[in-house]
Amino acid sequence: MTLTKAHIVEKLFAENLFTKAESAQIVETLFEIVKQTLENGEDVLISGFGKFSVKEKNQRRGRNPQTGEPILLAPRRVVTFKCSGVLRDKINAGD
Template sequence: MALTKLDIVERICEQLGFQKNRSIDVAESLLELIKSTLASGEDVLVSGFGKFCVKEKAERRGRNPATGEDAILPARRVVTFKCSGQLRDKINGA
């Protein structure tokens, strides 16, 4: 089961004792800060968790799988994530 935004809001309510409206504001503010930082091209580093990076992808040749027709895929930016060593150890039970 995936962790949803609603789950995050509920955990903020439980662990910090905030009201639900305040917890929603906290979660939304955090996610907006991360999104705006990534949109500006900067990386987001969360110590003990990992690093979100913006990578530039060059224009490349592709193919439409439905028709087999060749196409040129435009250059774009993508977000990548690299987990920290602490998170990797926790996931692997070390």
């Protein structure tokens, strides 16, 4: 099952610390802060979870898969994620 924002809100609400509306606002605010930080080209480091970074991709040659025609792909920015050692260990502990 995929974890969605709605699932996160429900789990936060289930802890009985916040109302459902407050839980939704907290989750939305958190994701907005993360998005704004990444838009500014800054990294987001969450201890024990991982690091989100913005990387620059240079212009490169590619091809249209339907026609085989060569094309130039524009330079762009992409978000990468590297998980922390703690998270990696937890994921691999299930083996």
